[in-house]
Amino acid sequence: MGVQGHPAGNRALARMIERLRRQGIKDEKVLEAMLRVPRAAFVDKGLAFSAYDDTPLPIGYQQTISQPYVVARMIEMLRAGGRELGRTLEVGAGCGYQAAVLSFVADEVYAVERIRPLLERAKENLRPLRRPNLRLKHADGGKGLPEAAPFDTIIVAAAAREVPQALCEQLAPGGRLLVPLGHGGEQSLVMVERGRDGFKQSRHEPVRFVPLLEGIE
Numbered sequence: 001m002g003v004q005g006h007p008a009g010n011r012a013l014a015r016m017i018e019r020l021r022r023q024g025i026k027d028e029k030v031l032e033a034m035l036r037v038p039r040a041a042f043v044d045k046g047l048a049f050s051a052y053d054d055t056p057l058p059i060g061y062q063q064t065i066s067q068p069y070v071v072a073r074m075i076e077m078l079r080a081g082g083r084e085l086g087r088t089l090e091v092g093a094g095c096g097y098q099a100a101v102l103s104f105v106a107d108e109v110y111a112v113e114r115i116r117p118l119l120e121r122a123k124e125n126l127r128p129l130r131r132p133n134l135r136l137k138h139a140d141g142g143k144g145l146p147e148a149a150p151f152d153t154i155i156v157a158a159a160a161r162e163v164p165q166a167l168c169e170q171l172a173p174g175g176r177l178l179v180p181l182g183h184g185g186e187q188s189l190v191m192v193e194r195g196r197d198g199f200k201q202s203r204h205e206p207v208r209f210v211p212l213l214e215g216i217e
Contacts, residue, residue: 012052013038019054020072027076033104034072039065042097042125056208059095061115061217063210066157070207071098075105077191077204078153078176086152089170091141092212096122098157103131110148112139114216140216144170151175158212159187168192168199180209 017035025031040051042065047057056064078085085106093099093111095118102109111134113119119138126134139145141156142164150172156164156179167177177192181203189204 012040016052016054016068020069023054023069025069025072025076027072027079029105030072030075030079030101033075033101034068036104037097037100037129039068039097041128042095042100059118059121061118063094063115063118065095065097066209071101073205074155074178074189075101077189078155078178079105083176084152087148087150087172088153088155089145089148089151089167090155090157091144091167092157093122093136094118094157096125096136098155099134099136100126100129100131102155103129103134106153107133109134110145110151111136112141112145114138114140114213116217138216140214142166142212142214146170154178156180156212157209159183159207159209160212163190163192163201164212168194180207183211 017031040048043051043057054067054069056067059065087108088102088106090099090111093113099109099111116138123136144166149170151170152172152175154167154177159180159182161183171177171194173194175194179190180187181190188206191202193200
């Protein structure tokens with residue numbers, strides 16, 4: 001897939017994928033999904049020259065689009081062990097980029113965003129991709145999406161101070177939840193897995209995300 005029809009964009013996207021390989025991303029399905037989603041289409045035109053750099057970029061409303069490595073790494077972690085994502089909930093749709101990538105990996109994707117203007121922008125950004133398995137909703141992500149639960153996979157794109165109980169309860173048996181935990185400069189990825197005997201947590205690498213906030217705007 002081209003990047004807005006520009007050969008230079010194609011080359012930049014290809015370089016991004018090769019960089020992800022060098023950074024240790026091995027899941028070919030994740031890399032293929034990211035190759036099919038032009039990140040430049042999800043950022044302001046004034047930032048298009050940085051669209052394929054490995055850096056978060058501002059998208060307004062004090063929110064950011066995550067750096068490509070973090071998007072790839074989080075999805076790869078959720079797929080570890082040859083696991084399929086199945087029915088997936090994304091908390092914090094933002095501009096829609098990660099939801100688009102997920103739609104090429106998961107069976108169904110439900111993405112929620114608490115800031116309505118951002119949600120509308122995400123819908124606009126996603127329209128050209130015509131992903132039939134992707135649904136977006138204006139909602140408080142910390143409360144999940146009970147009407148569509150249970151989920152095989154939940155991925156949170158904002159840092160919580162503690163694992164939201166509502167999200168744990170909406171995990172299907174055998175499901176996985178990946179959430180940045182902490183505040184300020186001390187955050188790390190935490191995986192929550194729902195097994196027969198309850199929930200098991202494991203802590204992984206440090207990250208930096210905007211905070212997970214309550215309510216809708």
